[in-house]
Amino acid sequence: MYDIIIIGGGAAGLFCSIFAPKSLNKIILEKNGSLGKKVLLSGGERCNVTNIDISPEDDYFGENIKAMHGLLAKFSNYDMIEWIEKHGISTCIEDRWRVILESGKSKDLLDLLMRESTKNGTEIRTMFEIAKIEKMDDVFLVHETSGNIIQGRNLVIATGGKSFSQVGTDGFGYTIAKQFGIEMTDPYRGLCGMVTQEDLAELSGSTLDLTLSLYDDRKLLYDEHGSFLFTHTGLSGPIVFNAVIALGEHLRKLGIKESQQKAYFGEHITIKLTFGEKSMTKKVKHFFEFDKKTTPMIRGDEGGFSNEVILHLADLKSWNEAKVTGGGVKLGELTNTLESKKIEHLFFIGEVLDLTGKTGGFNLQQAWATGFVCAKGFERN
Numbered sequence: 001m002y003d004i005i006i007i008g009g010g011a012a013g014l015f016c017s018i019f020a021p022k023s024l025n026k027i028i029l030e031k032n033g034s035l036g037k038k039v040l041l042s043g044g045e046r047c048n049v050t051n052i053d054i055s056p057e058d059d060y061f062g063e064n065i066k067a068m069h070g071l072l073a074k075f076s077n078y079d080m081i082e083w084i085e086k087h088g089i090s091t092c093i094e095d096r097w098r099v100i101l102e103s104g105k106s107k108d109l110l111d112l113l114m115r116e117s118t119k120n121g122t123e124i125r126t127m128f129e130i131a132k133i134e135k136m137d138d139v140f141l142v143h144e145t146s147g148n149i150i151q152g153r154n155l156v157i158a159t160g161g162k163s164f165s166q167v168g169t170d171g172f173g174y175t176i177a178k179q180f181g182i183e184m185t186d187p188y189r190g191l192c193g194m195v196t197q198e199d200l201a202e203l204s205g206s207t208l209d210l211t212l213s214l215y216d217d218r219k220l221l222y223d224e225h226g227s228f229l230f231t232h233t234g235l236s237g238p239i240v241f242n243a244v245i246a247l248g249e250h251l252r253k254l255g256i257k258e259s260q261q262k263a264y265f266g267e268h269i270t271i272k273l274t275f276g277e278k279s280m281t282k283k284v285k286h287f288f289e290f291d292k293k294t295t296p297m298i299r300g301d302e303g304g305f306s307n308e309v310i311l312h313l314a315d316l317k318s319w320n321e322a323k324v325t326g327g328g329v330k331l332g333e334l335t336n337t338l339e340s341k342k343i344e345h346l347f348f349i350g351e352v353l354d355l356t357g358k359t360g361g362f363n364l365q366q367a368w369a370t371g372f373v374c375a376k377g378f379e380r381n
């Protein structure tokens, strides 16, 4: 019998195992052959571990953004940097206040997480395929497809979201939440590119700084100035990724289901790009001035320089390209230590929660903070 079973060995699960009391028997059950695949991928494999400049209202999305204040008060971005550096890994700050490993190797952080987890007495099982989970009396039973059963007094769901499923995240945490009657907001794709109705393939590869404004009819949903990229099918770059989460939140509030999205996009969603004259490339200028197939430009006010383009959203890039899943288990269903208010000893941490960050280290920070807070809650056991 284990004191704590953690399902999922990603950032949140590993962090929880590191800070849970050493005296408690802990096991991580991971379906992949190795842990922390998204930690390795983050920040272009250089590990964008957190962000220096966090303001929950500006940087997170979800029904209960305020919860992030409480989480950061217990484990902040500065706590994370201090923890890493204390263990001999240097960090540096890059554009958009992103904190990156100085070595440029995310494996350095994953090695540290694995080492500290093992040092804290955590048993780790990989290639673990779960058939079902039950709660009988006060014990959770995790059935492996082989017939083997792992028993535990506490169960922590750290299985991530359902985007980027090629590395193991297929929405299992939502299935468990539903099974136990825990309320969720519908998961949606976040941090992915947009597909436009206009054919912009000729501009593919052009990167520039501009302001993107996203509208539902005349209502402004989101705007941000920053790095932007034209792709073969549409738009990419940090400001596009962030706008996709804002759009996901908007559609969720309107109650628009995924099957209805494309039709809704076609009728209502437009994207305004505002170019600065200096940052405009010749290619882009030429394309929007002379290509008759695209929506005509609106005249800007920079002394006759036309600086705005209106595009029409056709779709979002696929779930497998979305770097994060928005929506998930509602924070209101959980206590301050992320335990279900309905099912005692059942916990949810990390991306499975309805608390999603912009691109730039905010999602990993959420995983560290929720893993830490959950772990510290076990000290009262």
Ligand SMILES: Cc1cc2nc3c(=O)[nH]c(=O)nc-3n(C[C@H](O)[C@H](O)[C@H](O)COP(=O)(O)OP(=O)(O)OC[C@H]3O[C@@H](n4cnc5c(N)ncnc54)[C@H](O)[C@@H]3O)c2cc1C
Pocket (backbone or CB within 6 Å): 007, 008, 009, 010, 011, 012, 013, 029, 030, 031, 032, 035, 036, 037, 038, 039, 041, 042, 043, 044, 047, 048, 049, 050, 128, 129, 130, 158, 159, 160, 161, 164, 167, 168, 169, 170, 172, 173, 322, 323, 324, 349, 350, 351, 352, 359, 360, 361, 362, 363, 364, 365, 367
């Ligand atoms: C390409 C890419 C780049 C990213 N870059 C950044 C970045 O630069 N900065 C940033 O902050 N965030 C980034 N993110 C997002 C960030 O990595 C995640 O939000 C974060 O890792 C979530 O941590 P988690 O522990 O909740 O979930 P995950 O890291 O997704 O871990 C969940 C784990 O659970 C396992 N699992 C799932 N189902 C089961 C099951 N049934 N049984 C057993 N195990 C299971 C999975 O295999 C996985 O190991 C990136 C994501 C991607 C995909």
